[in-house]
Amino acid sequence: MTPANNPAVEDRPAAVLRVRGVSKSFGGAAALKGVDLDLYPGEIHALMGMNGAGKSTLVQILSGIHQADGGTIEVDGHVQHGLTVRKARRLGIASVPQRRELAMGLTVAENVMLGDLPTRGRTVRWRTVRQEARRALHGLGIDIDVERTAGSLSVAEQTMVEVAREVRRGGRILILDEPTACLSAESADQIRALVRTLRDEGVAVVYISHYIDEVMAVADRLTVLRDGGVVRTARASEMDHVGLIRAMVGRDVVSTRPERPTPKDEVGISVRGLTHGRAIRDFTVDVRKGEIVAVLGPAGDAQSRLFDLLSGRQRPDHGQLQVEGRPVPFGRVPAALASRAPFYPPSRRPAKARIVVIDEVPQRPHVVYQVLFADRYLEGNVTNTLRQLTKRAKDLDEAAVTARRTAQEQRHTAELAAVTAAETKAADGEGIDPVLVAATLRTLLDGEDAIVVDETITHSRVVKRHMQTDAPDSYFYVQGGLGQGIAVALGVKLAAPQRPVVLTIGDGAFAYNPVIQSYDASKAYELPLLIVVFNNRVYKSMNLNHRRFYPDGAAAETGEWLGTDLHRLPRLAQFAEPFGMHTETVDTTDALVPALERALKAVAEGTTAVVDVLVTR
Numbered sequence: 001m002t003p004a005n006n007p008a009v010e011d012r013p014a015a016v017l018r019v020r021g022v023s024k025s026f027g028g029a030a031a032l033k034g035v036d037l038d039l040y041p042g043e044i045h046a047l048m049g050m051n052g053a054g055k056s057t058l059v060q061i062l063s064g065i066h067q068a069d070g071g072t073i074e075v076d077g078h079v080q081h082g083l084t085v086r087k088a089r090r091l092g093i094a095s096v097p098q099r100r101e102l103a104m105g106l107t108v109a110e111n112v113m114l115g116d117l118p119t120r121g122r123t124v125r126w127r128t129v130r131q132e133a134r135r136a137l138h139g140l141g142i143d144i145d146v147e148r149t150a151g152s153l154s155v156a157e158q159t160m161v162e163v164a165r166e167v168r169r170g171g172r173i174l175i176l177d178e179p180t181a182c183l184s185a186e187s188a189d190q191i192r193a194l195v196r197t198l199r200d201e202g203v204a205v206v207y208i209s210h211y212i213d214e215v216m217a218v219a220d221r222l223t224v225l226r227d228g229g230v231v232r233t234a235r236a237s238e239m240d241h242v243g244l245i246r247a248m249v250g251r252d253v254v255s256t257r258p259e260r261p262t263p264k265d266e267v268g269i270s271v272r273g274l275t276h277g278r279a280i281r282d283f284t285v286d287v288r289k290g291e292i293v294a295v296l297g298p299a300g301d302a303q304s305r306l307f308d309l310l311s312g313r314q315r316p317d318h319g320q321l322q323v324e325g326r327p328v329p330f331g332r333v334p335a336a337l338a339s340r341a342p343f344y345p346p347s348r349r350p351a352k353a354r355i356v357v358i359d360e361v362p363q364r365p366h367v368v369y370q371v372l373f374a375d376r377y378l379e380g381n382v383t384n385t386l387r388q389l390t391k392r393a394k395d396l397d398e399a400a401v402t403a404r405r406t407a408q409e410q411r412h413t414a415e416l417a418a419v420t421a422a423e424t425k426a427a428d429g430e431g432i433d434p435v436l437v438a439a440t441l442r443t444l445l446d447g448e449d450a451i452v453v454d455e456t457i458t459h460s461r462v463v464k465r466h467m468q469t470d471a472p473d474s475y476f477y478v479q480g481g482l483g484q485g486i487a488v489a490l491g492v493k494l495a496a497p498q499r500p501v502v503l504t505i506g507d508g509a510f511a512y513n514p515v516i517q518s519y520d521a522s523k524a525y526e527l528p529l530l531i532v533v534f535n536n537r538v539y540k541s542m543n544l545n546h547r548r549f550y551p552d553g554a555a556a557e558t559g560e561w562l563g564t565d566l567h568r569l570p571r572l573a574q575f576a577e578p579f580g581m582h583t584e585t586v587d588t589t590d591a592l593v594p595a596l597e598r599a600l601k602a603v604a605e606g607t608t609a610v611v612d613v614l615v616t617r
Contacts, residue, residue: 014077016041016204017062017093017173022071024057031057033229034071039173044195044205046215046236049225050248055208058225059175062206063095064088075173094171098178100158104151105495109133111150112165117525122606124526136168137161141197156187160194167203174198175206180214192218212241224248263291267325271310274319279305283319358385419465431616432589434459434534438466441502441532444596450500451492453478455485455509457541459534459615463504483512486531490518493527500603502530508539510572519579522608530603531610532596533572536617573612582609 017039024032032054039045049055060066062073064085073080075091102111110117112133118125133146142160150158159179166174176195180188195218198205209215215222216236223233224247232239232247245253267286274283283306287293295303308314310321321328358378378385426433438459445467452469454460455478469475476492478485489503505513510533522529546555554560573583582602584595592613599609 013041015039015074016076018072018074018077019058019062020072020074022058022061022068022073024061024066024069030228032061032068033227035225035228035230037223037230037233039204039206041172041204042199042202043220044199044207044218046207046209046219046222047225048208048215048222048244048248052227053225053248054228055225056177057228059095059177059206059208062088062093062173062175064093089169092170092172093175094166094169094173095175096159096162096166096177096179098181100155100162102150102158102161103494104149105497106150107146108137108144108148108150108153108161109146111161112136112146112168114165115525116169119526122526132168136164140164140167140194140201142194154187156183156190159191163194163198167198171203173204173206175208177208178210179207180209180211188214212244216241216244226250261290263288268323270320270322270325272320272322274306274309274316274321276305276309276314276316280309280316358382423466427589429616432586432592432613434462434536434615434617435466436589436592437532437534437613437615438463438504440592440596441504442467444593444600445500445502448500450474450502451476451496453485453489453492453501453503455488455503455505455513456534457506457509458536458544459504459506463534467504483509483514485509486513486515486518486529489529489531490521490525490527493529494525497527500530500600502532504532504534506541507533507535507537507569507572508541510535511569515575519576519581519608523579523581526606528603528606528608530599531608533610533612534615535572535612536615537569571612573610576608576610580607582607584609584611585614586611587614 015038017037019035019037022032022035023030035054035058037045037058047055047058057066061068061083064083064087067082073083075093080087080091103114106114109130109132113129118128118132130146137144137146137160140160140163142164144153144157144160150161153161163174163176179191179195183191192214195205195207199220207215207219216239219236221233221235222239222244224231224244226248231250239247242252266289268289268291269285269287271283271285275281285293295306297303305314309316309319356376356378358380359382422435423439426435426439429436449471450469451474452463452467453476454463456463460477464475464477467475473496476488478488485503485505489501493501521527546553550556571585573585576583582599584599586592586595595611599611602609
């Protein structure tokens with residue numbers, strides 16, 4: 001069935017979605033200007049336009065991410081005011097973004113049923129999960145083993161799983177953003193076949209793609225946006241390639257190939273026999289100065305692996321690399337200059353590497369994530385610092401290196417002795433010292449393969465120093481105490497369901513967290529955590545910042561540090577009691593170990609445990 005003779009277009013029912021005069025501006029710049037759009041059940045409606053035309057803004061408004069400044073949106077003939085993401089989902093508006101949003105460590109079945117796991121009491125009915133997931137996939141003609149992990153799927157299969165999940169959730173207005181980008185021809189055909197199946201099932205599909213041939217083949221109707229406004233809406237059969245491009249650009253486009261400069265004869269980069277497992281075998285290439293060499297292939301054809309090898313993130317099994325005729329050892333000194341995300345996620349640092357951040361402000365806000373895990377932070381001008389490092393590397397003094405290594409070993413030995421001394425002092429002191437809490441947790445978690453998520457501020461050095469979580473992916477620090485800790489811990493537990501997850505958090509940071517919503521999510525999705533509150537009854541970091549930034553301020557004169565005294569807060573553990581969670585409040589050293597043992601037992605049995613420890617400092 002072709003778009004031209006699709007009965008859904010010839011004999012339309014009432015529009016399921018009607019947009020009239022929608023406008024949106026950001027900081028005075030108009031992103032949308034009076035946009036009209038009608039969408040019908042059983043229709044594939046392509047949304048076309050150049051970058052900046054307004055496609056993404058319109059999709060975000062329909063999905064509830066942004067609110068329109070003006071105009072109306074009707075669903076099933078009813079005007080929708082204050083459309084939010086949750087409300088859009090309830091109305092059946094679903095979006096599958098270009099960047100896949102699956103939990104890669106979970107199975108296909110778990111991803112399809114995410115947020116709607118059938119339970120009996122507090123136990124997930126896993127057989128029903130698999131059955132329901134198979135039904136959702138097979139209903140759309142998708143043949144994927146539901147017990148495979150999402151991370152093992154191809155990009156096309158991941159797209160199919162996301163579509164099936166959204167349809168199962170009630171999605172009847174489905175927005176697909178570049179669903180075939182980076183796919184092979186065969187995989188793209190599979191996605192297009194799925195989209196036609198959705199249309200035949202009565203789903204209204206908004207289809208966004210930069211492949212004009214694909215759009216002309218799959219779409220029933222097209223709407224073209226330019227500079228935030230609709231310039232044309234027509235049936236696909238009534239528009240040709242030239243007319244579509246003219247509508248998008250606003251003028252006739254003559255394809256010309258610019259004259260390319262001739263590369264120099266001198267080879268800049270030479271790769272010989274590069275091999276890494278089964279992904280890359282005997283890769284050889286010469287790149288001359290002034291030359292651009294493209295490495296092509298569909299998604300999954302090891303281009304990213306090649307980048308990792310050449311940039312030093314990974315070491316090959318075999319091969320040679322030369323830069324301007326000089327041999328370069330693989331995986332020794334990779335450099336990422338002016339990079340906002342040198343590796344992602346921040347915890348997934350290159351294997352067996354030492355990371356050094358050089359910047360005038362090493363933790364500057366331009367870094368995508370708040371904490372870039374690195375071994376050393378060098379403050380200074382990047383160019384001059386690299387120049388000095390290079391000079392010193394050339395003038396390497398073996399005796400000096402040996403002396404530095406010996407000194408480092410001595411410092412390490414002294415640090416271990418200091419840790420032991422601090423823990424002995426904490427154990428012998430009055431009251432519960434934070435060092436004692438961290439050391440006790442380390443002992444109780446020994447051999448448990450636990451993951452620590454830390455949102456302490458005043459006690460962050462204590463936690464890291466005495467819990468000694470040095471295994472990969474065993475420690476995540478949540479910067480700033482801005483109320484993200486419980487959510488991060490839940491996300492970690494979702495990604496690593498078999499490993500115990502411990503959240504260490506200060507009482508001030510705890511108060512910033514959306515505690516009630518987080519406890520509800522923990523219970524609803526069966527994500528048990530051990531939450532240990534380092535409670536010194538004072539927002540000490542705020543007090544310190546008062547003194548640091550306003551040394552001559554009113555607080556310094558009066559001694560009244562407003563907003564820092566937390567003695568009046570209710571018992572922090574009691575917030576978890578309405579959810580049936582395990583709670584403990586500990587104020588003596590003798591009670592610390594038994595309380596933490598009971599809490600860990602509760603977590604192992606599937607219940608979140610909150611231990612409020614009243615520390616002395």
